Amino acid sequence: MTDRNQYLLELAKRNVKVYVANPKTKAAMVAGSVAEGLCDEYSDCDMSIYYDELPSEEELQLARQQNQGSERLWILGDRNEGGFAESYLVNGVECQFGHVTIAQWEKDISNILEGYDIQSPLVKAMSGTLVGIPLYGETLIQQWKAKVANYPDGLAQKMVESYLKFFAIWGMQERFAKRDTTLWYYQILVESAQNLLGVLSGLNRLYYSIFQFKRMSRFIEQMEIAPENLAARLENLFHQEPPIAVNQLEALVRETVELVEIHMPQVDVSSAKRRLGWRQQPWELDESDR
Numbered sequence: 001m002t003d004r005n006q007y008l009l010e011l012a013k014r015n016v017k018v019y020v021a022n023p024k025t026k027a028a029m030v031a032g033s034v035a036e037g038l039c040d041e042y043s044d045c046d047m048s049i050y051y052d053e054l055p056s057e058e059e060l061q062l063a064r065q066q067n068q069g070s071e072r073l074w075i076l077g078d079r080n081e082g083g084f085a086e087s088y089l090v091n092g093v094e095c096q097f098g099h100v101t102i103a104q105w106e107k108d109i110s111n112i113l114e115g116y117d118i119q120s121p122l123v124k125a126m127s128g129t130l131v132g133i134p135l136y137g138e139t140l141i142q143q144w145k146a147k148v149a150n151y152p153d154g155l156a157q158k159m160v161e162s163y164l165k166f167f168a169i170w171g172m173q174e175r176f177a178k179r180d181t182t183l184w185y186y187q188i189l190v191e192s193a194q195n196l197l198g199v200l201s202g203l204n205r206l207y208y209s210i211f212q213f214k215r216m217s218r219f220i221e222q223m224e225i226a227p228e229n230l231a232a233r234l235e236n237l238f239h240q241e242p243p244i245a246v247n248q249l250e251a252l253v254r255e256t257v258e259l260v261e262i263h264m265p266q267v268d269v270s271s272a273k274r275r276l277g278w279r280q281q282p283w284e285l286d287e288s289d290r
Helices: 003-021 033-038 057-066 101-111 121-130 137-150 153-163 173-177 182-201 217-222 230-237 240-261 271-274
Strands: 025-031 045-051 074-078 082-091 091-102 135-136
Touching: 003 025, 003 033, 003 045, 003 057, 003 091, 003 135, 025 033, 025 121, 025 137, 033 045, 033 121, 045 101, 045 121, 082 101, 091 101, 101 121, 101 137, 121 137, 135 137, 153 182, 173 240, 182 217, 182 230, 182 240, 217 230, 230 240, 240 271
Parallel strands: 045 091
Antiparallel strands: 025 045, 025 135, 074 082, 082 091
16 A cells, blocks of 8 residues: 555545544445555545434534535535535545435445446446445445445346447548548547447446546456457547547447357347448439439
């Protein structure tokens, strides 16, 4: 563990103490870069605190003062829906606190594991739970870890089917070259890369969300099923000239579709395959009509 990591872990433990003192608190953990051992001088401290009943605004303000924290940097969510997050500085470090009732958190888990709500930003919290370090209420947190680790087959298939959508930009190279399409071109590259990762996440039973997605190479390292040199090839898409990049993208899509056929044959890949190899042809003036 690096010095920065150790420093932030100790900071998290100190910060949590004032919340744990509240009898409403039943569990707390630190996640993010602190839990993964990847801290640098820009890292924040990401903590989740679980309650029978959410603390009042006065209780939160007191906790912030006891932590010698700054004024809030931001607050997100609605306490009436069972959970929200806030952020403030402690010793110059941004400390983010997710406050959620146990009832709401277990409902959120069920929405993803049983309802297959793959568009929820809380999918990111699933992977955060797996790597999170318990700071209080470890028995409860370990129960959640065990539940989240049991990745359902239905969720895996839903991931693959939902992300198996690719705009056939490789067939429109000449059209794109004749138009001012820079923003659209990079939007398609980003969406295609995200969709490739989404499909492969389903095949590998990994929790994936495009919400604040970071550390792509480290994420891909977890994949046993993936095109060769995937991380480097995805990165290179954004550094190559468009005619080269779109052909490389087509190759990645082709290889990914083949992996779906092998490892999840129940998924219909016909639509994705239909666009592979396609090239748009320009039309010509019909002189007979002039």
